[in-house]
Amino acid sequence: MNPALPASHRTAVTRRSALKLTMMGLAGTAVGAGGSAVFPWLAKGRPGPYRFFTDAEAELLVAICEQIIPRDDVGGATDAGVIHYIDRQVAAGMLREHAPTYRRGLEAFRLTCLAAHQAAFTELSTEAKTEVLRTIEAARADPAPWGEPAQDAFFRLVVDHTMQGFYGSPRHGGNRGYLSYRMLGLDYPQVLGRNKFRSLEP
Amino acid sequence: MNQRHVNAVVVGAGAGGGIVAKELAAAGLSVVLLERGGWISFEQHDHDELFTRLQLAYGPDERHPRMAQTTPGQWRRVISSESGYSNNAACVGSGTVFYGAMGWRFMEQDFRMRTTYGVPENSTLDDWPISYADLEPFYEKAEREIGVSGDMTTNPFSPPRQRPYPMPAFPYNREGRMLKGAADRLGWHAFPIPMLRNSVPYRGRNACIGCRYCVGFACEINAKNGSHNTVIPAALATGNCELRINVMVSEVTVDERGRARGVHYFDGQDQAHWQPADLVVLAGGAIETARLLLNSKSPLFPNGAGNRHDWVGRNLQGHTYCGAEGHAAEETYDDVGAGATIAISDFNHGNPGVCGGAMLCNGFIVTPYSFTRVRPPGAARWGKAHKDFQRRYFKHRLEVHGPVQEIPLFESRVEVDPAVRDHWGIPVARMGGRRHPLVLEIARFIAAQAENWVREAGATDIWTRVPTGLQGAGGQHQAGTCRMGSDPTTSVTDRHGRVHEIDNLYISDGSLHVTNGGFNPALTIMALGYWVGHHIVQDWRGGRPR
Ligand SMILES: Cc1cc2nc3c(=O)[nH]c(=O)nc-3n(C[C@H](O)[C@H](O)[C@H](O)COP(=O)(O)OP(=O)(O)OC[C@H]3O[C@@H](n4cnc5c(N)ncnc54)[C@H](O)[C@@H]3O)c2cc1C
Numbered sequence: 001m002n003p004a005l006p007a008s009h010r011t012a013v014t015r016r017s018a019l020k021l022t023m024m025g026l027a028g029t030a031v032g033a034g035g036s037a038v039f040p041w042l043a044k045g046r047p048g049p050y051r052f053f054t055d056a057e058a059e060l061l062v063a064i065c066e067q068i069i070p071r072d073d074v075g076g077a078t079d080a081g082v083i084h085y086i087d088r089q090v091a092a093g094m095l096r097e098h099a100p101t102y103r104r105g106l107e108a109f110r111l112t113c114l115a116a117h118q119a120a121f122t123e124l125s126t127e128a129k130t131e132v133l134r135t136i137e138a139a140r141a142d143p144a145p146w147g148e149p150a151q152d153a154f155f156r157l158v159v160d161h162t163m164q165g166f167y168g169s170p171r172h173g174g175n176r177g178y179l180s181y182r183m184l185g186l187d188y189p190q191v192l193g194r195n196k197f198r199s200l201e202p
Numbered sequence: 203m204n205q206r207h208v209n210a211v212v213v214g215a216g217a218g219g220g221i222v223a224k225e226l227a228a229a230g231l232s233v234v235l236l237e238r239g240g241w242i243s244f245e246q247h248d249h250d251e252l253f254t255r256l257q258l259a260y261g262p263d264e265r266h267p268r269m270a271q272t273t274p275g276q277w278r279r280v281i282s283s284e285s286g287y288s289n290n291a292a293c294v295g296s297g298t299v300f301y302g303a304m305g306w307r308f309m310e311q312d313f314r315m316r317t318t319y320g321v322p323e324n325s326t327l328d329d330w331p332i333s334y335a336d337l338e339p340f341y342e343k344a345e346r347e348i349g350v351s352g353d354m355t356t357n358p359f360s361p362p363r364q365r366p367y368p369m370p371a372f373p374y375n376r377e378g379r380m381l382k383g384a385a386d387r388l389g390w391h392a393f394p395i396p397m398l399r400n401s402v403p404y405r406g407r408n409a410c411i412g413c414r415y416c417v418g419f420a421c422e423i424n425a426k427n428g429s430h431n432t433v434i435p436a437a438l439a440t441g442n443c444e445l446r447i448n449v450m451v452s453e454v455t456v457d458e459r460g461r462a463r464g465v466h467y468f469d470g471q472d473q474a475h476w477q478p479a480d481l482v483v484l485a486g487g488a489i490e491t492a493r494l495l496l497n498s499k500s501p502l503f504p505n506g507a508g509n510r511h512d513w514v515g516r517n518l519q520g521h522t523y524c525g526a527e528g529h530a531a532e533e534t535y536d537d538v539g540a541g542a543t544i545a546i547s548d549f550n551h552g553n554p555g556v557c558g559g560a561m562l563c564n565g566f567i568v569t570p571y572s573f574t575r576v577r578p579p580g581a582a583r584w585g586k587a588h589k590d591f592q593r594r595y596f597k598h599r600l601e602v603h604g605p606v607q608e609i610p611l612f613e614s615r616v617e618v619d620p621a622v623r624d625h626w627g628i629p630v631a632r633m634g635g636r637r638h639p640l641v642l643e644i645a646r647f648i649a650a651q652a653e654n655w656v657r658e659a660g661a662t663d664i665w666t667r668v669p670t671g672l673q674g675a676g677g678q679h680q681a682g683t684c685r686m687g688s689d690p691t692t693s694v695t696d697r698h699g700r701v702h703e704i705d706n707l708y709i710s711d712g713s714l715h716v717t718n719g720g721f722n723p724a725l726t727i728m729a730l731g732y733w734v735g736h737h738i739v740q741d742w743r744g745g746r747p748r
Contacts, residue, residue, distance in 0.1 A: 068584040076589075094256045130585065159584050167571035168252035180570055183589075184596045187537065190249075190414050 050083075051091035052099060057106045058083060061158070063122045064109070067129050068162040074183045077162055085165030085174030093172070095161060104147070105154035111145040112136065203475050208232040210738075211465055211479040213451045213494065215239075216296030217724050218711035218731040219485030220429025221344075223445075224437035225735025226483075231742065233443040234477055235434070236467055238262060238450045239293035242300075242430070244422045249415040251569045258283050260300055261292030265625035268489070269632030271673065277632050279622060288520075288633060288676035290487055294447060297678065298428025298724065302417035302542060302566050303398040305350040306721035307341050307729075309361050310334040311551045312607070315717045319557045322640050326517055326610045330716045331688045331697035334361050337729050340736070344728035345396075347436075349404045349427040352396030359391065359547040369401045372410070376536040377564050377600060378543035384659035390548045395563055398427045398725070399540070407431065416540035417566040429728075449475075452628045454482055454498040454707065456507050462707040468626050481706040481738065485731075488518065488680040488712040492616040493631040495684065495694075495701075508701040511691045514684055515616035519718045520677035522637060524645040524668045525562070525603025526652035527576075528661025535597035541567035549604075549651050550720045557640050560604035560648045560720035562655065570596070578665035600661040602652045605679065606645045607720040609638035614675045616683050636672040645669060679723050684713035698741075699734035705746065710734040 050058050065077035065086075077083075089095035090102055113121045113132055121129060135141045139152040149157070165174030175181070178188045208231075212223045215237035223235040239261040247253040258264075262282050269277035270286025282289040290297045311318045314329040321327050338361075344350075346368050353371035354360035371394035374382055385392035399416075400409045410425040424431055437443040448470035455463045464478035484491045492515040496506035506514055545563035553559050568576060573596060574588070582588060614635030622630050649666040656664055687693025690702035699714055701707040710731050712723055719726065 069589060070586055072586060072589065074589070094252065133584075156583075162584075163571055163574040164252055164256070167569075167574065169248075169250045171250065172252055180592075184570060184592060186570070186596075190537065 050087045052087050052102070053083075053090075057102070058087065060106055060110060060121055061086065061102075063129070064133070064158055065162045065165075067126075067133055068159055069166050075179050077166055079176070080166045080179045081174050081176040082162050082165035085168065085172055086161050088173040089161075098157065098161075101149050101154065101157065105149050105157075108145040108147075108151070109136070109154070112141045112151070115142060115145075203473065205234070205475055205477045207478045207480075208234050209480045209742075210234075210483060211236065211477050211481075212483045212485060212710075213465060214296070214485035214487065214490070214711065215294045215429065215434060215445065215447075216291070216485060216487060216711065217298050217429055217727045218734075219483070220295065220298075220432075220434045220437070221728055221731030222483050222485060222708075222710040222735045222738070223443055224433035224440075225732060226738060227437040227440040227443035229739040229742070230442065231739075233437065234479070235437065235443055235445045236449050236451055236465070236477070237292075237294055237445065237447050238266075239291070239296075240447045242293045242295070242420055244420045247419070249413075249419060249422075251415075251418075251571050254300070254418045255572065256283065260296075262289075263292075266292070266630075267622065267624060268630050269619045269622055271632070271634045274634070274636075277619070277634070286633075286674065288489060288678075288680055290678055290680065293430075294434060294445070295428040295430025296487065298398075299420050299430050300418055301398075301426075301428070301724060302540065302722070303426050303428075304542065304563075304722045305345065305348075305352070305396045305398040305725040306561070306719070306723075307361055307363075307396075308334065308719035308721060308726050309359065309547070309550055312717060312719040312721075313337075315558070315607075318551065322557055322609055322638065324611065325638055325640075326612050328610075328685075328687070328692075328716050331686050331693075332733075337726075337733060338362070338364065340729040340732040341725065343732045344725055348398055348429070348432050348728060349400060349407075350396050350398055350725070351401035353394055354396075355393075357391055357393040357547055359550060360393075367396065369404055372397055372399075372401050372543055374543045375538050375541060377534040377541075380530070380534060380600065380659045381544050381564055381602065381655065384655055385544075385546060388654065388658055390546045390655070392544050392546050395542055395545045396725075397540070400425045400427065405432070410540075412538040412540075414537055414539045414567050415569065418569075450626055450628070451486075451494060452497065452626060454484070454494060454507055456498060456500040456503055456704060456707070458501060460502050460703055460705070462507075462704055472626065481708065481742075483708045483710055483734070483738070484713075485709070485711040488683045488715075489616050489631050489633065489676065491709060491711055491713045492683040493618055493629075496616075496618045497629055507707065508684070508694050508704060510703065513692065513694050516612050516614075517610040517682040517685055518614045518616055518633060518635065518675045518680065519608045519610055519682040519715070520675050520679045521560075521605030521718065521720075521722075522608055522641045522645050522669055523603055523605055524560075524649040524652070524666070525601065526649055526656050526664055526666045527578075527599060527601040528656045528664035529595060530598045530600045530660050531662075532660075533597045534599055535567075539567050541565060546655075549648060550607075553644075553647060556644050556647045557609065558607040558644055558720060560606040560644070562602050562604040562648065562652055565601050565603060578663075600656040600659050602655050603667065604648050604652065605720060605722060606641060606648055608675065608718060609640050610682055610717060611635060611638050611675075633674075633676055635675060637675050639672060642669065642672070679712075679718065681712035681715040681718045681723055684709050685716045686714045687716065698737035699730065700737075700741075708734055708738055
């Protein structure tokens, strides 16, 4: 697990961390097979543990987000739970209007990648992934699978939502443990108070 | 449903509307104040950046679409969270609930732009029918009643003032102190930004504690001053004013004798109401006030109330922002809000060969998600480069910018869309036209000064921000669509905000601005609110609007 997460997140098998295990492919089958009693949302006949995305869509989106904010000495999009932010908000939150865009965009993305590399995006090397994303960002991929959304617009949308999930308030599902605030060296909760303010005066 | 007749109905509880409602109620008129939004409280959003940026937190909601111009002659339907909407807000207080709260007076020259610069080709640049001196006592009233912290003693370009600010200025933050030293070395005259925010406890409200979250957020401790926590409560306390929220005004009725009779509106359950009144004041903001007049057709005014000469909706202006930013070796970020503390007025006027100018100031704290949009042209938006940029720059910014005074154009305008209607079936506003090409020249000049300033303060890797296109007048600082003037054939209201030919119909918001100054406009809109209110009361006592 990611050492950048606070201990509470590392140990407790919260619904979130179980989902994360699933999407990282570490515990997918276990949860998928026996999980419906323990994880009631699985019993709804949905294809996966996400509220909106199928397992396959989520796997692809996680891989894209990981390139948008990669892990280095600080955690990246996956560690911050960006997929949960997007999934939750697209399913029934602030981004719900983008649901059809995600469905169509991820499918077009998958086809683009298959046509260019004869492989799934998740199986590519980091260099190849970056190349695919650069091509789509610049709208240089074969436009055939892309109607609405256009490839570059779709990529900009995913970049923006990844940023929201990484830097926004944790209450919306991302920025787990204020990971990005810690990266920027911002106090959270912020230090409020007149003492700090007054100290500025000559 | 017919409502009880009152003396005055005021449409819109924002900056201008709240003040007029209070002035009339305090003078003893019975007033109904109609607002399409509701009350906002800090608890609804906390310090949640995404909620305030993405959630239509302050309105208006999806029921209020507009048409934004894509290319000349083409429009697309947008809601308030989308670009091109030119949103301010829809709630009690409107933008004054969550604004940055800079409280600027315009300068003397800002009221006589034509006299100062002549009329640039194709423009409708003009002088105001009132002078700075006319408005000065009303600026002072706004500064005292709403509450401004400031100190202009080090600004030789400050217009003359009768009295000092009611509260001391805020101190410079760390970035401000670096910029102060640089301004001194450059021979410029830096001063603290006047703020509609309490530096000390004021009129029963708290002093600011310098938290990180100011612009874009309602104040947690009520230290930021808008119409919602000053004049509107004062109006209600007179017992003469009733505020109705979540009501959408659709039309002003003007009779065959050219008198306003009242307004039609829909309540929160979409029920239609008729509110008769002796006089009507429109304060819906520069876009909605123009829309309302254009939608108020009558036999006497078939093209909309006050629109006999086709000036309603014309001259839509905002501000063309430009600036410069770079990296400072030492940390500039001290986590003390609001962040914007220092300004200069050296380049508002008197710039050789340039038609106007702007003040320059440092910026408000940009919270982490919003900061992902702060990038030099061509910078990578994602990948490791994104993260590296966030880490390198977030606490090391040196940034100044300014609102360039725009040059009004007749063709830059608000119309009503012939086909698209809102939730209630009211034709929506559509914005069109462009900005005057001279504005880009001014912006390049101002950005060059901004660059000098941050360089002198120690910035490296500097980039400037100058708009490239001319599209999109309006925005948060929308103004100018019902300009005041002495000639009824080239303006919409007289010098007191009374619509030409409709003796009992007044306007009190940013629409009145002939030009929009090189400063944020709210304090001027507030001063005009007191000015218009004062003259309505005078007219009323003289027996005129009845
Ligand atoms: C994020 C932000 C930061 C800002 N920072 C600053 C700053 O630092 N300094 C500054 O000077 N200015 C600032 N402004 C701008 C300032 O808020 C506006 O200039 C000012 O509020 C405009 O005043 P107004 O009276 O013209 O209109 P508004 O204050 O917008 O009031 C109009 C009101 O009328 C209501 N209304 C409209 N039509 C109808 C209708 N048909 N029926 C019922 N109600 C209606 C609207 O809902 C609204 O509440 C900022 C604005 C924003 C959004």
